[in-house]
Amino acid sequence: MKYVALMALCVSQQAWAEPHFSDRSAELPHHVYGGGWEHFVGGGLAVFDCNADALPDVFAAGGENPAAMIRNEGEFSFSQVDIPTLTGVTGAYPIDLDADGYMDLFVLRVGSNRVLKGGAECRFTDATAEFGLPVDDAWSTAFTAWWESDLSRPVLAIGNYVDRADPNGPFEACDDNAILRPTEDGYARYALTPGFCPLSILAAKDARGRPTLRLSNDRHYYVSGGHEQMWDIHDRRYLGQEDGWQNVSLWGMGIASRDLNADGLDEVMLTSMGDQLLQFAMPDGAYQAADYAIGTYAQRPHTGGDGRPSTGWHAEFGDVDNDGRADLFIAKGNVDQMPGMATRDPNNLLIQALDGTFLEVAAQAGIATLDRSRGAALADFDLDGRLDLIVSNRRAPLELYRNETANTGNWLGVSLWQSGGNRHAVGATIEVETSMGSQTIQQTIGGGHAGGQHLPRHFGLGEQNTATIHVHWPDGSTSQHRSDAGRNIVLTKP
16 A cells, blocks of 8 residues: 555454444433534534543533533443533633643633633633633634743634624635734734634644644635645744645545554544545655545445535544554534535544555444534543544534444553643653554644543554553653553653
């Protein structure tokens, strides 16, 4: 397979286990992401531990309904906890803004965004004014954050969708995006223009190995003259042809990033209407579309009988069978009633095979529902080492699936800790090495579709019982560690 370097696995080794999930949606409190055209997009989930019991908890956007905070009580039992009432929420991302050890939430809204400050036992308070967040009335649909070496607090990037105040809109009326930089008494807002209606933003090292903002934009509203964008964080400029950047235009919905060929550079998955575009990072710092035969384009429904093109939203890489190869989940669903697109549009679960291609297994695995899915997360809700699945739907309840795949491989979860404002070492790279090869994951905040996670980074180890972990910390230093499989570990910067 072109541009896919295979891991050093023998064909005689055990192949991936056949994934199987059980539907545990009835265990969740009733919650629906609903609303009119301003909530055709969004519906993100923020998944993190809000009470220090190691179990993943969930903040779910509600659209015109109030957002919900759902606490994991263990054994796949969940309860809703009180938080400040927020409507108009499109999504949220967990982030420790003040380095106090509690996860805060940056909440995206149709209207002014909010910061919910985290505290003990999943208590949250509206601390928007306390953090000095600029107030506006934008329609925010994307978020990412990073730390710079001379700053104790993060830089924030906000992606804004259509400018609702533009009398000539909504088409060709994309709003300006924003960079929020910390000041002595809060944050200062800087416009990031031009804006082409992003539905996902991710700050991460690009194919050049440089920190870059990737913006995935929805051409439904920029219509013409727009494209996907890359913004160099250090140089504070958009990349062009002189940088090897080739313009791509699509109906950009979500971003997923993962090194698939062990070269230390992340491939990028971009969801859209029709083709889902996987781009491989090339040695010259550019990107190239994956061969069609790789199996990730997922352009039409694989079940349900609707032959019209699919609509992809949240995408996420994760090793659901723990064989050491990242798999891919894509949430699918019609925007609402678009006649040219599939209305019976099942989610995808694409399992990576030994040769680097991907095989669709969602129907066999029991997760190919036909609701209008939006946000999602792969997370180990019962701490058994297997990634479970939660899905947010438009105008339908949340879905929850327990991973009950038999004969999965070993696994390792890695969290990072360091002193200073960037406690969780955002910007670091975690490399896990075994005799079967190496895997790397960047420590980032952002991407997905209107939601993300702060959880231990999950690595499948196949038949390996131990692993060597190399951490490339944000300051450029490197540390090496050794761990047995089957546990979540916290690595502290020396």
